[in-house]
Amino acid sequence: MPELPEVETIARELRPLIVGKTFRKITLPWPRTVEDGQKEFQAALIDKKITRIDRRGKYLCFYLEDELRLTIHLRMTGKLVFEPEEKDKKHIRVVFEFSDRSVLYFVDIRKFGRMKLWPKTEPLLPHLGPDALEENTVFRALVNRESRRPIKTLLLDQEVLAGVGNIYADEALFMAGIHPLTPALRVSKQRLRKLSRHLPEILKKAIENNGTTISDYRRTGRLKGEHQFFLNVYGRTGEPCNKCKTPVVRICINNRGSHFCPECQPAPAGMKAATKARRRKGTPGV
DNA sequence: CCTTAGTCCTGCATGC
DNA sequence: TGCATGCAGGACTAAG
Numbered sequence: 001m002p003e004l005p006e007v008e009t010i011a012r013e014l015r016p017l018i019v020g021k022t023f024r025k026i027t028l029p030w031p032r033t034v035e036d037g038q039k040e041f042q043a044a045l046i047d048k049k050i051t052r053i054d055r056r057g058k059y060l061c062f063y064l065e066d067e068l069r070l071t072i073h074l075r076m077t078g079k080l081v082f083e084p085e086e087k088d089k090k091h092i093r094v095v096f097e098f099s100d101r102s103v104l105y106f107v108d109i110r111k112f113g114r115m116k117l118w119p120k121t122e123p124l125l126p127h128l129g130p131d132a133l134e135e136n137t138v139f140r141a142l143v144n145r146e147s148r149r150p151i152k153t154l155l156l157d158q159e160v161l162a163g164v165g166n167i168y169a170d171e172a173l174f175m176a177g178i179h180p181l182t183p184a185l186r187v188s189k190q191r192l193r194k195l196s197r198h199l200p201e202i203l204k205k206a207i208e209n210n211g212t213t214i215s216d217y218r219r220t221g222r223l224k225g226e227h228q229f230f231l232n233v234y235g236r237t238g239e240p241c242n243k244c245k246t247p248v249v250r251i252c253i254n255n256r257g258s259h260f261c262p263e264c265q266p267a268p269a270g271m272k273a274a275t276k277a278r279r280r281k282g283t284p285g286v
Numbered sequence: 287c288c289t290t291a292g293t294c295c296t297g298c299a300t301g302c
Numbered sequence: 303t304g305c306a307t308g309c310a311g312g313a314c315t316a317a318g
Contacts, residue, residue, distance in 0.1 A: 001311070032294095058312080075312055077296085091296090110295045112312070149288075158313080166311070215297090215310090255291075256311065 057162025
């Protein structure tokens with residue numbers, strides 16, 4: 001699923017391909033992809049030129065003429081491609097045709113992806129926290145937050161930090177040696193500092209590797225990312241920890257799979273029973 | 287303040 | 303082979 005590194009990869013690849021192009025025609029095979037009305041969406045975009053492409057958190061931001069902006073969230077299975085594969089064709093949700101007759105397709109198997117227009121009077125993505133790409137930003141976002149919520153829940157909260165999803169939250173907590181269920185206010189300053197160093201480092205490394213392809217994520221040229229070969233815990237349930245060989249454990253936090261090494265990321269005191277319960281609930285049969 | 291469960295979705299793995 | 307079940311999860315919402 002596209003998180004910050006995957007969306008950044010796509011933004012970088014898309015930029016030289018479509019900045020400067022003008023929308024000629026837009027068709028919506030599945031109109032609910034756009035949060036605005038179908039007619040308004042089409043009318044607003046036609047004949048507008050793309051002046052800039054950016055990313056904020058997990059959102060792609062297209063800046064257009066007349067200070068109009070278009071955000072695209074790929075959610076789990078969304079991708080933007082010029083040459084859809086045969087099996088993609090029944091999942092095409094939006095078709096952008098440009099004035100030079102080139103065509104960009106939004107393909108999204110699970111229909112969770114969303115697009116939204118932002119008129120110039122509206123602040124862009126107001127509920128989004130700062131990008132998790134700098135150590136000091138991450139530290140400031142997490143420290144002095146007197147929350148008893150699990151640290152992993154905070155990392156996934158886009159209002160606290162933008163761009164972190166399930167994969168990189170698990171990976172960063174592993175590198176920092178923090179159990180994902182540790183209440184945020186019980187994580188020491190030293191550990192928070194360590195987490196704040198590792199999280200941006202992991203995200204940047206993943207960008208260098210063009211993102212992580214577990215199943216559906218594809219780059220704009222349909223290529224896979226390569227960061228999946230560098231994961232320490234995500235998706236490695238039962239496999240030996242890369243540091244200590246203890247089998248990686250999977251529990252459920254916020255109805256989401258959480259992977260960690262019980263040896264390198266010890267549970268805080270009084271949390272063993274809760275971990276066991278979540279484990280049963282999260283992975284029946286494993 | 288917080289957590290939990292439900293919603294949206296389809297492909298795929300599993301079990302009988 | 304085929305059919306049913308349940309799981310994956312980002313963001314949002316409602317209920318407790």
